[in-house]
Amino acid sequence: MNIEKTLDAKGLACPMPVVRTKKTIDDIESGQILEVIATDAGSKSDITAWTKSSGHELVDMKEEDGVFYFYIKKA
């Protein structure tokens, strides 16, 4: 997977992971992949829901020791 940009949102609380994700995805091109790393437990459903609603594609997601990794392909 070719990651264009990584957003480190570790330690940030709601609503910041989604706000930052939205801001960062504006910086990449359509088809490119943004990696988001977050620790907020709510970000699992937040980022998933946001990606779906905004038309982007959640290519992959994993969780390791309470850290969430999201891979979002820009629409």
Next chain:
Amino acid sequence: MSERKKTNIILFSGDYDKVMAAYIIANGAAAYDHDVTIFHTFWGLNTLRKDEKLQPKKSFMEKMFAKMMPRGAEKMPLSKMQFLGMGPKMIKKVMKKHNAMPVSDLVDLAKEQDIKLLACTMTMDLLGLKKEELMDNIEYGGVAAYIADGEDGTINLFI
């Protein structure tokens, strides 16, 4: 691109926790690419109050109101567990620990995200709040301004 959705929040309350909820929802909605309006009325207007002590010309009653109302969100009480001022101190400590943003930062973030901050002029008159006491770069309006945004809103909240 499809038409943007709208989120409209009437912020009536002047409690720190309720204002926090309103601004978190507003900022979240803005990240969802909604056009967001927060219509501040009654006690919610104090969110927009500047921190500095200003002394515009006021009647006796207006001066009393000005004294009793908080200047800005950070001086607001909690809706529950106020404990004579200990409550807000405790919650701010817990918020810091959990990296939650203080309301004043959420207000700045809202401006950054182009959220429309609207002040209700009728209740400003009732509470004796003058434009120079409120933040710059906000808009003023009445019920019609809210309805105009609210009638095609996807999300409409009264907090």
